[in-house]
Amino acid sequence: MADDPATEILDATYRALCEHGYANLTLQDIATEADTSKGSIHYHYDSKDQLFVAFLDELYERFTDRVNSHDGDTPREQLEALLQVLLTTDADSSLRAFRTAMLELTAQAPYNSTLQERLTDFDEFLIEQLREILASGVDTGEFDDNINPVHDAEYLATTITGAHTRHVAINHSSDQLYDTMTRYIERQLLADEQAEVAQ
Amino acid sequence: MADDPATEILDATYRALCEHGYANLTLQDIATEADTSKGSIHYHYDSKDQLFVAFLDELYERFTDRVNSHDGDTPREQLEALLQVLLTTDADSSLRAFRTAMLELTAQAPYNSTLQERLTDFDEFLIEQLREILASGVDTGEFDDNINPVHDAEYLATTITGAHTRHVAINHSSDQLYDTMTRYIERQLLADEQAEVAQ
Numbered sequence: 013m014a015d016d017p018a019t020e021i022l023d024a025t026y027r028a029l030c031e032h033g034y035a036n037l038t039l040q041d042i043a044t045e046a047d048t049s050k051g052s053i054h055y056h057y058d059s060k061d062q063l064f065v066a067f068l069d070e071l072y073e074r075f076t077d078r079v080n081s082h083d084g085d086t087p088r089e090q091l092e093a094l095l096q097v098l099l100t101t102d103a104d105s106s107l108r109a110f111r112t113a114m115l116e117l118t119a120q121a122p123y124n125s126t127l128q129e130r131l132t133d134f135d136e137f138l139i140e141q142l143r144e145i146l147a148s149g150v151d152t153g154e155f156d157d158n159i160n161p162v163h164d165a166e167y168l169a170t171t172i173t174g175a176h177t178r179h180v181a182i183n184h185s186s187d188q189l190y191d192t193m194t195r196y197i198e199r200q201l202l203a204d205e206q207a208e209v210a211q
Numbered sequence: 212m213a214d215d216p217a218t219e220i221l222d223a224t225y226r227a228l229c230e231h232g233y234a235n236l237t238l239q240d241i242a243t244e245a246d247t248s249k250g251s252i253h254y255h256y257d258s259k260d261q262l263f264v265a266f267l268d269e270l271y272e273r274f275t276d277r278v279n280s281h282d283g284d285t286p287r288e289q290l291e292a293l294l295q296v297l298l299t300t301d302a303d304s305s306l307r308a309f310r311t312a313m314l315e316l317t318a319q320a321p322y323n324s325t326l327q328e329r330l331t332d333f334d335e336f337l338i339e340q341l342r343e344i345l346a347s348g349v350d351t352g353e354f355d356d357n358i359n360p361v362h363d364a365e366y367l368a369t370t371i372t373g374a375h376t377r378h379v380a381i382n383h384s385s386d387q388l389y390d391t392m393t394r395y396i397e398r399q400l401l402a403d404e405q406a407e408v409a410q
Contacts, residue, residue: 033318033322034318035234035315108321109321112318112321113318115314115317115318115376116234116315116318118314118376118379118380119232119233119311119312119314119315119318119379121379121380121381122307122308122311122379122382123232128380128381128382131380131381132380132381135377135380135381135383158398160391163387163390163391163394164391166387166388166391167370167388167391167392167395169373170370170373170374170377170388171366171369171370171373172373173372173373173376173377173380174368174369174370174371174372174373174374174376175369175373176376177314177317177372177373177375177376178334178369178372180317180318180320180321181317181320181327181330181331181334181372182320182327182330182331182334183321183327184334188362188365189365189366189369191362192359192362192363192365192366193366195362196366196399199357199399200395200398200399
């Protein structure tokens with residue numbers, strides 16, 4: 013898995029977050045999870061804050077890799093693959109634990125501008141991916157040229173964020189939502205002749 | 212404002228949450244805000260947990276009153292008024308502080324079934340309101356009879372939840388989202404002849 017101690021600490025941070033949540037997490041918890049000492053963590057990261065910035069940067073790398081690797085020959089297939097990656101993995105219970113910790117962390121953003129910058133990066137990256145897919149679908153004629161890729165990308169990203177919040181709040185599966193969003197794409201985004209084929 | 216000490220304590224809880232957040236909030240903070248003693252709070256509420264359940268119940272009452280009082284003669288007007296109430300109040304900075312505290316509290320739901328039950332009540336109430344508006348719009352012919360009120364209500368509620376999370380995470384105004392959702396209603400939900408009038 014991890015190649016070097018710094019990366020192993022970040023992997024351990026992920027596991028410790030899932031186990032303890034964010035608010036009560038200590039460097040000792042992470043050291044225990046990494047099978048190392050607090051001193052060793054301090055050698056790589058000055059503070060818990062600095063460790064979390066590095067953790068979010070690592071997470072951002074993985075997130076962008078995962079989102080960029082979505083399959084699909086056409087924009088519509090790419091959009092559906094992306095929604096599938098982001099919405100249909102709820103059955104994995106460790107993912108709910110992780111999303112819970114991320115939501116705790118999100119609630120700290122108003123008090124921590126470095127954290128807020130990182131969360132903004134995630135948000136903007138997702139919207140930009142969605143916007144590119146929508147815009148290229150309009151170009152190829154697969155999507156209705158009345159759609160506004162900027163606004164519709166924001167709308168989709170907001171719904172995805174809401175699905176993750178509801179997954180934590182009420183342990184609600186997003187499977188039905190995925191179906192509804194797929195229908196939304198067919199009715200709202202596809203060009204008319206494409207939508208007729210889909211029905 | 213408050214008629215009795217128990218209600219005054221709940222009002223003070225709201226203000227203390229906005230000021231201190233949820234994680235670090237103590238009964239002493241609430242007592243200070245209510246200009247009373249911790250002992251007086253304990254007289255009314257056995258524990259911080261019990262106080263928060265009462266607080267959420269009170270909040271639920273206010274939320275249902277606010278949502279039920281939405282104006283509008285037709286289902287479409289009712290839907291737009293409801294979205295306006297839920298999405299276009301971001302300029303109020305105390306609301307962001309409150310949503311931040313609520314997000315912290317939401318992240319505790321997986322560890323606290325009583326809390327999760329309350330959050331589920333909020334979620335179900337909002338979806339039911341949206342479903343009723345959509346279903347009555349289908350009945351009157353204002354909304355397209357191809358829409359599925361149950362699924363579309365969940366979709367709208369998920370997007371509203373996401374807007375509130377993004378408001379906390381990245382301090383993003385929902386004004387543009389409100390415009391996009393209004394356009395979504397016009398294109399996706401309205402019956403065809405209504406949609407043409409709207410364009």
